Amino acid sequence: MTPPADSYGLGPRHRTSLFAESVKDVRISFEFFPPKTEAMERTLWESIKTLEPLDPAFVSVTYGAGGSTRERTHNTVKRILTDTALKPAAHLTCVNATREEVDAVIRDYKEAGVNHIVALRGDPPEGARKYEAHPGGYANAAELVAGIRAIGDFEISVGAYPEKHPDSPTLAADLDNLKRKIDAGATRAITQFFFDSEQYFRFLDHCQSYGIDVPIVPGILPVTNFKSLKGFAGACGASVPAWLGELFEGLDERPQTRALVAATVAGELCRRLYAGGVRDFHFYTLNRAELTFAVCHMLGHRAPLQQGATA
Structure with a gap:
């Protein structure tokens, strides 16, 4: 005798797979970091070429702490402009530079055809x-956004922190800061990574209560190394659930298994967000294309079939 569906204690929400819903309207974006060595440069461009067919809305290139990768960031952004069909967004920070120096970078991007800047306060220089704030520099991200807006009609993204920035005393103070960035001219916010969809939706509610009405795009980090993740999380104020550590326990020497677990965790998170109405997703790729590609595939965002290919 086949038991009725509810005899297992499964409510209506759980009788259908998260992956059953057809997805047609997702917009994605990717974040890369500039390479330090020739080998890392090859990995970066292989990653970019692998993910390019997914047609992201934009791809961003990070800045190192203290502006330490400034030249590499600029070079990577400009090469994306010339060698791909992608739209690059350049990260820019306030650290270790005067207003005049930062403004010169903004104008250089404008002349090069870069129309999107990710404006961040930035992390303290190494050792600090x-x-x-740098003497004569922009004091914070809100001032930087206003400075960018004064120079050109850029698309401007800023950071958002579902669990508050480590330097903010309270969530309310952090939301006040985000509101200042939006009021200064930012057009979207991208969140720090998180692993609980409800945490993101609660944050959306908080943003709405503060009159923050720009898109709040969830930042998704497919985990490649759990030890490194804990370091990232500590620096940005993100919590790491105990269940995630248990999933990666014993896999230090099994990179392929780690990748399978990582894709499953991130794919499920994205599908839960999608079920809650999210349509824009920003992926922190760590320059690892296959894992991000797999998560996009699980989300339902696919590269178009090549001519002559079969489904």
């Missing part, structure tokens, strides 16, 4: 305990 806390962030301090």
Whole structure:
């Protein structure tokens, strides 16, 4: 005798797979970091070429702490412009530079045809305990956004923190700061990574209560190394659930298994967000294309079939 569906204690939400819903309207974007070596450069461009067919809305290129990768960031952004069909977004910070120096970078991007900047306060330089504004520089991200807006009609993305920035004393103070960035001219916010969809939706509610009405795009980090993840999380104020650590326990020497677990975790998170109405997703790729490609595939965002290919 076949038992009725509810005899297993499964409610209506759980009787259908998260992956059953057809997805046609997702918009994605990717974040890369500039390479330090020739080998890393090859990996970066292989990753870019692998993900390019997914037709992202934009791809962003990070800045190192203290502006340490400034030249590499600029070179990577400009090469994306010339060698691909992608739309690059350049990260820009306030750290270790005067307003005049930062403004010169903004104008250089404008002349090169870069129309999207990710404006961030930036992390303290290596060895510094806390962030301090550079004398004569932009004091914070809100000031930087206003400076960018004064120079050109850029698309401007800023950071958002579902669990608050580590330097903010309270979530309310952090939301006040985000509101200042939006009021200064930012057009979207991209969140720090998280692993609980409800955490993101609660954050959306908080943003709405503060009158923040720009898109709040969830930042998705497919986990490649759990030890490194804990370091990232500590630096940005993100919590790592105990269940995630248990999933990766014993897999230090099994990179392929780690990748399978990582894709499953991130794919499920994206599908839960989609079921809640999210249509824009930003992926922190760590320059690892296959894992991000797999998560996009699980989300339902596919590269178009090549001519002559079969489904």
